[in-house]
Amino acid sequence: MEINQDTRGRPDRGGNLVSRRWLLGASAGAFLAVGCKEESQGSRPDSEKKTEAEDAPQNRAAVVGPSGVLGANFNEDPTRVDKAALKALGATWVRGFVLMDTIKDGTDPLRQQAIRKLLELREQGFGTILALKFQFSKKGQTVPSPTGEEMKAELAAVDEVLRAVLDKVDILTVGNEPFLETHEEERLTKLNPFYQEVAKHVIAYRKKQFPDGCRTHLYMGALNHLDDPEMISDATRDWIEFVNETPQLDGLDIHPHVTSAQAAQKYLDYVLPRLDDDKKFLVTEFSLVNHYEKQMTQTIPADFVDAYEEDLDITRETKVWQLLKLAEEQPFTQKQWNDFLRMSSWFESHKHFMRDEARKYRETDQLAVATYGVMQGKAMVTGIDEDKKPWMLNTLYVPLTVQHEGGELPHNYTVFDDFTSLQREQDRLPVHPTKAHV
Numbered sequence: 001m002e003i004n005q006d007t008r009g010r011p012d013r014g015g016n017l018v019s020r021r022w023l024l025g026a027s028a029g030a031f032l033a034v035g036c037k038e039e040s041q042g043s044r045p046d047s048e049k050k051t052e053a054e055d056a057p058q059n060r061a062a063v064v065g066p067s068g069v070l071g072a073n074f075n076e077d078p079t080r081v082d083k084a085a086l087k088a089l090g091a092t093w094v095r096g097f098v099l100m101d102t103i104k105d106g107t108d109p110l111r112q113q114a115i116r117k118l119l120e121l122r123e124q125g126f127g128t129i130l131a132l133k134f135q136f137s138k139k140g141q142t143v144p145s146p147t148g149e150e151m152k153a154e155l156a157a158v159d160e161v162l163r164a165v166l167d168k169v170d171i172l173t174v175g176n177e178p179f180l181e182t183h184e185e186e187r188l189t190k191l192n193p194f195y196q197e198v199a200k201h202v203i204a205y206r207k208k209q210f211p212d213g214c215r216t217h218l219y220m221g222a223l224n225h226l227d228d229p230e231m232i233s234d235a236t237r238d239w240i241e242f243v244n245e246t247p248q249l250d251g252l253d254i255h256p257h258v259t260s261a262q263a264a265q266k267y268l269d270y271v272l273p274r275l276d277d278d279k280k281f282l283v284t285e286f287s288l289v290n291h292y293e294k295q296m297t298q299t300i301p302a303d304f305v306d307a308y309e310e311d312l313d314i315t316r317e318t319k320v321w322q323l324l325k326l327a328e329e330q331p332f333t334q335k336q337w338n339d340f341l342r343m344s345s346w347f348e349s350h351k352h353f354m355r356d357e358a359r360k361y362r363e364t365d366q367l368a369v370a371t372y373g374v375m376q377g378k379a380m381v382t383g384i385d386e387d388k389k390p391w392m393l394n395t396l397y398v399p400l401t402v403q404h405e406g407g408e409l410p411h412n413y414t415v416f417d418d419f420t421s422l423q424r425e426q427d428r429l430p431v432h433p434t435k436a437h438v
Helices: 020-043 046-063 083-089 100-104 113-123 149-165 184-209 234-245 261-271 289-293 302-312 320-329 334-343 353-363 415-421
Strands: 069-075 093-099 127-133 171-174 217-223 249-254 280-283 367-373
Touching: 069 113, 069 127, 083 415, 093 100, 093 113, 093 367, 100 149, 113 127, 113 149, 127 149, 127 217, 127 367, 149 184, 171 184, 184 217, 184 234, 217 234, 217 261, 234 249, 249 261, 261 353, 302 334, 353 367, 353 415
Parallel strands: 069 093, 069 367, 093 127, 127 171, 171 217, 217 249, 249 280, 280 367
Antiparallel strands: none
């Protein structure tokens, strides 16, 4: 990633940008601190050094925490996500979220499908990320006051989840997409106090239950729509500042669902200058879904009609959304699906978006884990019309729009191969994280 010499500096507490030289100096200081720590091990007993040396190969990635990993995301629906599907991708990290309302309503966390799947995959050696999704954007809902009675119910639900997952999942994020899951009028007033209270509660719970350290590292949930100036406010700045000021938090998440690579870049341009160097970021969701959404009322490619007019009963007047609906009702062959996307200039011209963004995130040296949508879910293909957001175009596997012709589940055009090509040997190592700072 190119660094703007004038603007890449981190703002100080007064909002002024610190120079790039300051950043380099801070990075060098961090490196020296790590070096001193390593050298101090020379005074340890030989038996202890031997144990560490023996463990080093399998723990190398974990000692420094995940860095630049590209994993798979299933959100709330883990259907068809299993060891075989992940192994075919080369993926070693998996992310999902739990709807906290379901826990408040009495669902046992160990029976909740996302948690159950993550714990199952964790036992099979995968790195795991769980997000706590609070939903306050529905009509009649409001964000609880940290000192109110409603907060007690929220924290009781949090405790239920913590009992099930702490020291098991590798990363827990406090919130999913808080700014989208809160009414606009409450973002500046109620959002940060609530999520900060939850984070403090989780930190205190972890310290009490695991005083000697805990496998689970903590991040704050995702910032959204940072490409839209109207979504940037004191609240988004406070979100980052809280992360910087809380040593028990490793970083924060971002979700660049955008119309272009240029729009995605605005997320990094906003977050990185404000995020301290010793913090990392997650990108547990990212896509071009907003770009694809704009194409739903366009007609499908003439070349595709010429090739498949009789087989699929389509015409030159068929709209993109109508073709996707047809694919859901009568799944295409793999060749038909690939040809549709390849012949659609709006897809073909952006076919390596996922690959290019993942590389860009890695180049920052502050990425912990990015995860990309792994599997089409039922909700993605239910009720397809011209207003349906086309999430079904943003997954690595496409089992609900493409025929399963034996062997592996059907792959999405280009993105599946790009994903597998980005998997690295250091990310394939068994996950044995060191204890998180409590």
